[in-house]
Amino acid sequence: MPxxxxxxxxxxxGENHVLKDISLHVDQREVVSIIGPSGSGKSTLLRCATxxxxxxxxxxxxxxQKAVQTVNGKAVYAKNxxxxxxxxxxxxxxxxxxxxxxxxxxxxxxxxxVLHRDPKEVKALAExxxxxxxxxxxxxxxxxxLSGGQQQRVSIVRALAMQPKILxxxxxxxxxxxxxxxxxxxxxxxxxxxxxxxxxxxxxxxFARAVSDRVIFMDGGVIVEQGRPEDVFGDTQEExxxxxxxxxxR
Amino acid sequence: MDLLxxxxxxxxxxxxxxxxxxxxxxxxxxxxxxxxLLRGSKLKIVSGIARAYISVLRGTPLMLQLIAVTYxxxxxxxxxxxxxxxxxxxxxxxxxxxxxxxxxxxxGIESMPVGQYEAAExxxxxxxxxxxxxxxxxxxxxxxxxITNEIVTLVKDTSMAFTVSYQEMFTIGKQxxxxxxxxVPFIVAGVFYYVFNAIxxxxxxxxxxxxxxxxx
Ligand SMILES: Nc1ncnc2c1ncn2[C@@H]1O[C@H](COP(=O)(O)OP(=O)(O)OP(=O)(O)O)[C@@H](O)[C@H]1O
Ligand SMILES: [Mg+2]
Numbered sequence: 001m002p003x004x005x006x007x008x009x010x011x012x013x014g015e016n017h018v019l020k021d022i023s024l025h026v027d028q029r030e031v032v033s034i035i036g037p038s039g040s041g042k043s044t045l046l047r048c049a050t051x052x053x054x055x056x057x058x059x060x061x062x063x064x065q066k067a068v069q070t071v072n073g074k075a076v077y078a079k080n081x082x083x084x085x086x087x088x089x090x091x092x093x094x095x096x097x098x099x100x101x102x103x104x105x106x107x108x109x110x111x112x113x114v115l116h117r118d119p120k121e122v123k124a125l126a127e128x129x130x131x132x133x134x135x136x137x138x139x140x141x142x143x144x145x146l147s148g149g150q151q152q153r154v155s156i157v158r159a160l161a162m163q164p165k166i167l168x169x170x171x172x173x174x175x176x177x178x179x180x181x182x183x184x185x186x187x188x189x190x191x192x193x194x195x196x197x198x199x200x201x202x203x204x205x206x207f208a209r210a211v212s213d214r215v216i217f218m219d220g221g222v223i224v225e226q227g228r229p230e231d232v233f234g235d236t237q238e239e240x241x242x243x244x245x246x247x248x249x250r
Numbered sequence: 251m252d253l254l255x256x257x258x259x260x261x262x263x264x265x266x267x268x269x270x271x272x273x274x275x276x277x278x279x280x281x282x283x284x285x286x287l288l289r290g291s292k293l294k295i296v297s298g299i300a301r302a303y304i305s306v307l308r309g310t311p312l313m314l315q316l317i318a319v320t321y322x323x324x325x326x327x328x329x330x331x332x333x334x335x336x337x338x339x340x341x342x343x344x345x346x347x348x349x350x351x352x353x354x355x356x357x358g359i360e361s362m363p364v365g366q367y368e369a370a371e372x373x374x375x376x377x378x379x380x381x382x383x384x385x386x387x388x389x390x391x392x393x394x395x396x397i398t399n400e401i402v403t404l405v406k407d408t409s410m411a412f413t414v415s416y417q418e419m420f421t422i423g424k425q426x427x428x429x430x431x432x433x434v435p436f437i438v439a440g441v442f443y444y445v446f447n448a449i450x451x452x453x454x455x456x457x458x459x460x461x462x463x464x465x466x
Contacts, residue, residue: 052368052371096369098369100387115374158373
């Protein structure tokens with residue numbers, strides 16, 4: 001059973017047709033990277049998957065439960081999306097931590113006040129996750145007191161504390177100074193090794209190649225090519241993919 | 251009349267000055283939030299009414315609003331002017347200040363980055379939870395300096411109550427000044443307001459400091 005099934009997704013912003021009949025299925029324990037040029041619709045795809053944008057047509061299901069269906073050519077959302085939201089987490093490019101709350105409160109509040117989990121257990125889980133991410137001593141700090149890399153790791157912990165079945169990342173290192181990207185990529189790699197189901201939009205090609213089970217190259221709102229990283233990077237089939245990858249060769 | 255008598259007489263009115271001040275804050279701060287939220291409503295009629303409310307109350311003098319609320323019922327419906335003028339005075343002040351607070355809240359709410367809403371939405375917070383747990387605390391922090399400005403202005407504006415002869419400190423002072431043909435009551439009033447505002451500034455400074463435990 002796939003964790004996420006997106007089928008024949010259509011999305012336009014006015015005249016701008018951004019997602020053109022895209023389908024994306026992600027299995028449990030699978031790590032999928034999405035690469036592609038700016039404006040190709042990568043963020044929009046993640047934002048549709050996380051209900052931050054509404055699709056025009058297509059189908060979205062988590063764990064075979066349909067959140068969106070298409071009836072008579074129009075997307076129809078489930079009345080209550082709340083049960084679906086606990087299946088996924090999203091890590092933003094610019095973290096979006098809550099600045100008025102400590103690291104610990106950022107991490108524990110949603111599991112407690114949204115999922116109604118036991119506060120003691122949530123706190124224990126949060127402390128364990130923070131420790132794992134090398135943030136054990138920062139639990140009482142405010143986001144503004146952390147480096148960008150630390151903030152992004154906190155936002156990953158915040159998403160993980162909800163115990164999602166799948167985690168989406170939208171360019172998790174693009175807002176970071178180059179010397180800080182490594183520490184964030186390292187924790188994502190660690191999650192990949194633990195077979196956390198993930199979809200990662202990234203411009204870090206070496207990273208995508210190293211952690212992914214599958215790489216997807218998107219351009220102009222369609223999936224141009226996808227496959228095992230060694231194939232997409234090593235034995236590229238499509239001319240557009242080759243052109244794109246050439247920018248990253250040095 | 252010697253200085254001490256003037257001061258004591260005017261001080262008797264301070265209780266009423268404080269009543270206007272605190273009751274106005276008590277009602278206008280939440281009322282302003284209601285107006286701000288209505289102003290942001292997706293329903294055109296609702297936001298239109300809120301917009302008109304803000305526009306009229308900010309666009310006409312508080313003095314006129316005081317007169318309208320205090321004597322309006324008499325001229326319109328023949329209802330006798332209430333003997334306790336505190337009620338109409340506080341109503342006039344509260345609806346006037348609510349309009350100003352509404353605009354401050356609105357600008358504060360609009361200054362919030364959309365990412366805060368999105369992060370909350372993805373985490374599954376309801377709209378109400380998002381507003382009270384995520385947005386409002388940050389908005390308060392951002393608008394506190396503007397709120398302080400309004401409160402300082404309110405201290406001075408309480409003197410407007412003299413237009414409907416409500417016996418607060420300034421009204422008494424003005425009466426003494428007239429009967430004694432003396433300028434002293436005005437100086438006393440000035441000192442009273444200045445000290446009052448010094449206290450306000452001190453308190454609000456403390457509050458602002460307490461809230462600046464994080465950088466925006
Ligand atoms: N909220 C929006 N309103 C209107 N147009 C939008 C909106 N969001 C995205 N678009 C448009 O959709 C297209 C795809 O944008 P998207 O952000 O998904 O690209 P991307 O692949 O994530 O690019 P990048 O690598 O720069 O992040 C672009 O043409 C963009 O201008
Ligand atoms: Mg993007």
